[in-house]
Amino acid sequence: MRYNLQVLAQYVRQSFLEWNAGRSFTFTLVVQAVVPPLIGLAVWTRALPGQDLITLYYAVLLFARLLTVSYEHHTFSSRIYSGNLIDDLLRPHPVILAPLGVNLAVRLWHVAMGLPLILVVGMLIPVRPELGSLLLASPALLLAAALQFLFTYGLALTAFWTEKAFGVVGIGQTLIFLLGGEAFPAWLAPSALKPAMNLLPFRYMLGFPAEIAAGQVTGSALLVGYGVQLAWVGLMGLAVAAIWRSGVRRYTAVGG
């Protein structure tokens, strides 16, 4: 375990430095990541003016978005297609450590580059979150980050079967946009969609921590939410392990 953590830390450090070389590109990715929550903020504050909770919700969602970005369909799928995965398979540690290291480094860059924007939005919003709500939102945020990585990584693994994984991941990302709380907060969702939002994993990948910070999830609903989130992390972990085992068996590298 300790060895794996050391290896992971090395991957994070290495990827952080690699992405430093392409800072301008990373910046464009940050812009792409922050635009949807900002659009949501603009639309909903225009639709329901004076509702400060919505503003607070989207401000926290902005941070959640930066902390949960996942690009495994670019960073990892391409290694499967190009045959470079063979290098990873020969290394004396679990293969997932490398994409996880890249993921964490990219998220660090996103948060670092997006911090000025978060501060500006934080200063502009008329309401401040309560410290207790923020503390309660923190574990949900970490679980959301884990869940979104597992989800995107699992979809990226479809590269073992498909010639291009972008279509599959694109569908997943659209579902996160719609049911994850980016298009609308869960409490403003059409009633027909609410059961699906509560049950499916998408809300727990993004919107749930922001709802807690905005004070919309309290008491038993909070505990149930944590429980569902944990269950999805477990299920998604098992699913990823199964997809990996099945995929790697049919992997034949370049020319195989």
Added chain:
Amino acid sequence: MTRLLGRILRLSIQQLTAYRANLVFEGFLTLVRLAAGLVALGAVFSQTDSLAGWSLGGTVVLLGTYQVVGGLMGAFIQPNLSFFSEQVREGKLDDILLKPVPSIFMASLGSCSPWPLLQVVLGAGVVALGVASGGLTTSSLQVACYLLQLGSGVVVAWAYLVVLASASFWAAGLELNVLYSASWQLGRYPVDVYHPAITCFLTFVVPIAFVSTYPARTLAASGGGPAGVGASLLAAAISLVVANLVWQAGTRRYTSATS
């Protein structure tokens, strides 16, 4: 030129069928994205009757228009200009510059991806849905003006992407394709929903307003008219000139693989 476009289309369909599984998912993705956009609008209008002066019907027309232009860009322009800096860095532009057709034409329309044309068809359906469900009465003159503005929107979007891609001639490491995708999303809603400064920016600097808001406004009869058509045509003309000037200036800097 038409024959050349036809051959490009045929060749692109052959290339597309090589990735059959992805083809299915791309088609499904188009449907899911469109449905997601409609559901998102439905959620907003379940809480209010008007969004920055726009009715539900008007915003559905706008979403359909956005999809139509997005589909045309995805089919004909983006396959050529996405990640364009790589072509500049590796000197792959030599081929294009040596062909006996205008280089801006070959660089931006040299290949195509027919699948997003489904998005165009579905987008047109959404426009019709918006008109019907919103009870919008449209005269033939309005439809003609709308189509004119739609064409202008395509020209504006094409020029914007050409200008962003041309930045690679000055800074080969700069890849603004992602920035294009980010700003493109702002056209999903009427520009009137944003802060006035951003609306101004989206009209005069990054003219996304002419892609969806202006055409939809004409059809939704919420402030369109001859002035809107004139503004769209002017924006298209200016965009065309700017794109050509920037492209020419950029290609003059191009020095093949060593650039």
